[in-house]
Amino acid sequence: xxxxALTYRHVDDATLLPLDHESTPNWWFGCPYSKSSPPPTPGRxxxxxxxxxxxxxxxxxxxxxxxxxxxxxxxxxxxxxEVYNIGTYRRKLFGANLPxxxxxxxxxxxxxxxxxxxxxxxxxMLSFFDKGGQVGIYDSTLTIMEEKRRELLxxxxxxxxxxxxxxxICEIPHVIEANVREVKLNMPDYEGxxxxxxxxxxxxxxxxxxxxxxxxxDSSLSxxxxxxxxxxxxxxxxxxxxxxKGYLQTRMVLFLMNLHISPRTIYLLKNGESVPGxxxxxxxxxxxDGVALARKLPSFIAALRARTNRHPASPKxxxxxxxxxxxxxxxxxxECVTSKAPLVQMNPGAIEGMSDxxxxxxxxxxxxxxxxxxxxxxYPRSESYHDLALRMEHVILELxxxxxxxxxxxHETVLQCLYAYLMDLGEKDIPRLQIPSNTxxxxxxxxxxxxxxxxxxx
Amino acid sequence: xxxxxxxxxxxxxxxxxxxxxxxxxxxxLEWTGTSCRVFNVGQYRRKTAGTNCRSDFFDPKxxxxxxxxxxxxxxxxxxxxxxxxxxxxxxxIYDATNTTHERREYIMGVCKENHxxxxxxxxxxxxxDVIINNIAEVKISGPDYAGMDPEVATEDFKVRMRxxxxxxxxxxxxDLAFVKLINVGSLVIVNLIKGWLQSRIVYFLMNLHTQPRRIxxxxxxxxxxxLKGLLGGDADLSPRGHLYxxxxxxxxxxxxxxxxxxxxxxxxxxxxxRTQQTAAYLRYPxxxxxxxxxxxxxxxxxxxxxEVEAKYPEDYLERDADKFRxxYRGGESYHDLVVRLEPxxxxxxxxxxxxxxxxxxxxxxxxxxxESEKLKVVTVQLQRLDKNGEAKGAPIQHRILxxxxxxxxxxxxxxxxxxxxxxxxxRVTDKWTGRQEYMAADDDMKLVSYYNLEDGQVIDVLDx
Numbered sequence: 074x075x076x077x078a079l080t081y082r083h084v085d086d087a088t089l090l091p092l093d094h095e096s097t098p099n100w101w102f103g104c105p106y107s108k109s110s111p112p113p114t115p116g117r118x119x120x121x122x123x124x125x126x127x128x129x130x131x132x133x134x135x136x137x138x139x140x141x142x143x144x145x146x147x148x149x150x151x152x153x154x155e156v157y158n159i160g161t162y163r164r165k166l167f168g169a170n171l172p173x174x175x176x177x178x179x180x181x182x183x184x185x186x187x188x189x190x191x192x193x194x195x196x197x198m199l200s201f202f203d204k205g206g207q208v209g210i211y212d213s214t215l216t217i218m219e220e221k222r223r224e225l226l227x228x229x230x231x232x233x234x235x236x237x238x239x240x241x242i243c244e245i246p247h248v249i250e251a252n253v254r255e256v257k258l259n260m261p262d263y264e265g266x267x268x269x270x271x272x273x274x275x276x277x278x279x280x281x282x283x284x285x286x287x288x289x290x291d292s293s294l295s296x297x298x299x300x301x302x303x304x305x306x307x308x309x310x311x312x313x314x315x316x317x318k319g320y321l322q323t324r325m326v327l328f329l330m331n332l333h334i335s336p337r338t339i340y341l342l343k344n345g346e347s348v349p350g351x352x353x354x355x356x357x358x359x360x361x362d363g364v365a366l367a368r369k370l371p372s373f374i375a376a377l378r379a380r381t382n383r384h385p386a387s388p389k390x391x392x393x394x395x396x397x398x399x400x401x402x403x404x405x406x407x408e409c410v411t412s413k414a415p416l417v418q419m420n421p422g423a424i425e426g427m428s429d430x431x432x433x434x435x436x437x438x439x440x441x442x443x444x445x446x447x448x449x450x451x452y453p454r455s456e457s458y459h460d461l462a463l464r465m466e467h468v469i470l471e472l473x474x475x476x477x478x479x480x481x482x483x484h485e486t487v488l489q490c491l492y493a494y495l496m497d498l499g500e501k502d503i504p505r506l507q508i509p510s511n512t513x514x515x516x517x518x519x520x521x522x523x524x525x526x527x528x529x530x531x
Numbered sequence: 532x533x534x535x536x537x538x539x540x541x542x543x544x545x546x547x548x549x550x551x552x553x554x555x556x557x558x559x560l561e562w563t564g565t566s567c568r569v570f571n572v573g574q575y576r577r578k579t580a581g582t583n584c585r586s587d588f589f590d591p592k593x594x595x596x597x598x599x600x601x602x603x604x605x606x607x608x609x610x611x612x613x614x615x616x617x618x619x620x621x622x623x624i625y626d627a628t629n630t631t632h633e634r635r636e637y638i639m640g641v642c643k644e645n646h647x648x649x650x651x652x653x654x655x656x657x658x659x660d661v662i663i664n665n666i667a668e669v670k671i672s673g674p675d676y677a678g679m680d681p682e683v684a685t686e687d688f689k690v691r692m693r694x695x696x697x698x699x700x701x702x703x704x705x706d707l708a709f710v711k712l713i714n715v716g717s718l719v720i721v722n723l724i725k726g727w728l729q730s731r732i733v734y735f736l737m738n739l740h741t742q743p744r745r746i747x748x749x750x751x752x753x754x755x756x757x758l759k760g761l762l763g764g765d766a767d768l769s770p771r772g773h774l775y776x777x778x779x780x781x782x783x784x785x786x787x788x789x790x791x792x793x794x795x796x797x798x799x800x801x802x803x804x805r806t807q808q809t810a811a812y813l814r815y816p817x818x819x820x821x822x823x824x825x826x827x828x829x830x831x832x833x834x835x836x837x838e839v840e841a842k843y844p845e846d847y848l849e850r851d852a853d854k855f856r857x858x859y860r861g862g863e864s865y866h867d868l869v870v871r872l873e874p875x876x877x878x879x880x881x882x883x884x885x886x887x888x889x890x891x892x893x894x895x896x897x898x899x900x901x902e903s904e905k906l907k908v909v910t911v912q913l914q915r916l917d918k919n920g921e922a923k924g925a926p927i928q929h930r931i932l933x934x935x936x937x938x939x940x941x942x943x944x945x946x947x948x949x950x951x952x953x954x955x956x957x958r959v960t961d962k963w964t965g966r967q968e969y970m971a972a973d974d975d976m977k978l979v980s981y982y983n984l985e986d987g988q989v990i991d992v993l994d995x
Contacts, residue, residue, distance in 0.1 A: 292718070311705075312721040314737065327734040330724055355830065394858075414867045420827075451802075451821075454765060460821045471727055 123234045126210045130241040133252045140210045153206045159213035163190040169261045173278045178285045217286040238296040331474035340480040341514040347397040358396045367401045388478035393417045418484030422455025447504035536615045537622045542629045542653040546665040553626045570611045572627035576603035586690035591698045630699045651709035747886040751805040763832035768808045776809045796884040806888045825890035829862025912989045958991040
């Protein structure tokens with residue numbers, strides 16, 4: 074029995090390899106989908122197929138906030154995700170300064186205009202799926218109407234797109250008002266308006282939509298109902314999931330259960346310097362400079378937090394399980410510090426300690442592939458940023474659910490990933506991020522973005 | 532993990548799958564390293580009232596029976612509290628019907644007093660076929676109906692269910708933290724779930740299904756590193772390994788054989804060449820996972836066990852003492868491996884038939900061991916025998932984990948006894964059959980548990 078030459082393809086994490094009858098013996102067979110479906114591209118994960126997430130709810134219920142958060146989380150998992158906000162399209166086509174009567178779903182003309190905007194967004198979403206996108210979030214207010222939902226379903230199901238509705242319900246007036254003040258009044262629609270008048274106008278906009286709102290009650294649909302989404306409450310207070318099947322869909326529900334909008338701060342700090350020349354696998358301790366940094370840390374942070382009115386003086390600390398990481402936190406009270414294995418730096422594998430030129434000389438093909446796709450590419454025996462991100466997902470979810478302030482002390486590669494997640498940067502930016510030493514990065518997540526400040530530790 | 536104690540309280544009519552769900556959660560949490568235990572009130576009730584309870588025992592109008600049932604419930608609750616606080620448990624699962632507001636209030640009261648968080652898990656099923664199936668599979672063969680005619684038993688059980696149904700109050704208290712699983716998870720209602728652990732449990736529950744499926748495990752074929760006895764690395768398969776890969780398809784076909792969805796199989800491999808080469812001849816959809824890679828041996832990668840022992844002797848003994856938590860320098864521990872494998876386990880729960888081709892280290896964590904077979908440390912006595920077969924010197928105590936590697940064990944013993952590993956012979960006498968067997972010198976990957984070692988067993992050490 075001869076053993077034929079086996080050709081190996083570079084396999085990305087959990088990518089389904091295509092059916093390839095035409096080419097020479099390729100041992101990677103098997104594709105449960107028809108031959109006419111496009112070959113899988115990187116970014117399609119867990120053989121989940123294409124998904125369209127449709128947020129449903131009256132204005133100021135947190136649809137757009139939730140869409141952005143979900144988009145960020147899914148992108149970070151390596152899933153190609155895009156948000157299609159109909160409001161943005163409407164603003165492009167018809168301008169921002171519109172009377173609230175424009176938003177009356179009973180007004181035929183206005184509805185027609187909004188339909189044009191929705192159609193434009195819908196077509197963009199379809200071309201996104203064609204180009205290999207996996208999750209599209211279709212954020213429109215008009216989905217409160219049963220017929221619009223049915224229309225969406227009828228158009229997407231023949232294209233093999235799984236549709237899942239996420240309905241946000243909130244009936245507490247002061248929560249709605251707080252949402253509006255925090256978020257809506259900064260919209261381009263209300264630029265230059267007096268705050269109270271803007272609030273009044275927006276509340277009228279909500280009330281205009283109210284009679285046309287039909288909550289989802291069709292049990293054949295796949296939907297999630299989230300109640301009481303507001304600034305003060307825990308987002309996942311009461312959730313109903315009907316027919317939610319699929320890895321990404323259940324993952325999304327897990328994410329929603331951990332979301333909250335309570336204000337808190339996240340600090341990022343690079344590990345102290347360790348003994349030079351040590352290889353990745355040697356668990357090298359801090360050198361003198363590193364220990365000096367560790368000594369300065371508690372007082373520096375206490376002073377900073379006192380200045381910025383935060384309590385308590387020392388936040389929760391997450392470090393990795395390597396010496397130089399938890400030794401940087403050694404002068405804090407031990408009950409604040411937790412070592413987490415997923416925060417260990419990215420494994421450099423075969424290219425450890427090599428300069429760019431050395432890598433180019435030794436692994437020219439790998440280097441070329443790395444330059445093309447630094448986020449997904451793995452050097453021999455090493456991890457890619459994507460692997461690192463997956464590994465850290467545990468920590469990311471914990472961070473999302475954490476209501477207290479947290480300081481994360483880890484290696485540069487890990488901080489690049491965390492920073493990119495919190496600042497909503499694309500995966501292409503991650504490998505190029507610079508995280509300087511001896512600098513404390515303070516991130517304050519807010520409704521639609523994150524505020525960043527950097528402090529140099531003298 | 533944390534100091535917060537959690538009690539998961541099952542709620543639901545009989546034959547709704549409460550015990551099944553409780554066991555699943557328990558196994559999942561134990562596997563991730565959170566101590567978990569199920570307290571089944573039915574077992575306590577059998578202790579107080581015997582196993583011959585017929586349906587009239589469960590009649591809500593039967594006052595004496597009610598007193599006995601309440602007693603059983605309180606005993607179970609008391610034991611639960613003892614386990615949580617004195618044996619440092621983390622999550623306790625209280626498995627009973629708990630179908631009345633009153634009972635649930637009572638449980639909440641006790642838990643609040645002791646500062647234990649409570650999550651109610653209610654299982655509701657409207658499909659009569661599923662219920663009848665549950666009764667047939669689980670209840671009739673249970674201890675309550677031992678030796679009875681199945682039809683009589685089924686009728687009696689149905690009457691019992693009707694008694695429960697007449698008093699059933701589904702959870703409507705919105706200030707309680709609960710999860711309602713309706714119709715095997717097609718509708719899930721989550722209320723007031725807080726924190727990492729609770730959301731993780733709910734997520735796990737959402738991914739469960741009760742459809743039959745099989746999980747097949749295979750180690751990768753012999754690799755070039757295995758031949759040389761080296762750890763780690765990314766070696767190709769040896770010729771024997773290739774033969775194994777070629778014979779895999781027929782083995783799999785035989786294993787899946789007559790089952791209805793024999794063709795519905797997914798193959799999972801790791802990113803290491805040896806697993807991918809082992810799967811090369813399989814014509815099923817394949818997925819490669821980084822998370823299934825071999826345990827990272829850190830600085831010991833590429834060394835033999837003897838070299839590791841020579842270079843890092845303290846580490847070698849430390850590994851023996853607590854193999855689960857021991858972390859190779861610059862590498863991982865089994866516990867890290869468990870964390871790494873967790874997303875895979877979730878995906879596994881969702882799948883139908885699946886074949887996992889992985890390295891040896893994955894056999895232990897991936898297959899959650901039932902309670903009785905948990906890794907036990909066994910202390911054996913090594914007795915050195917001289918050329919005439921007589922005992923030479925006092926026996927030496929040696930602690931080993933049943934999952935330890937034979938080669939590793941032999942190397943250790945050789946070092947301790949100052950015998951050359953090639954000349955060392957270890958003889959094990961089976962306690963029941965009296966048969967004597969020599970621990971294989973060449974089959975080095977065999978587990979020590981193969982020899983069924985027990986605490987205090989004497990192993991003869993011979994110098995051939």
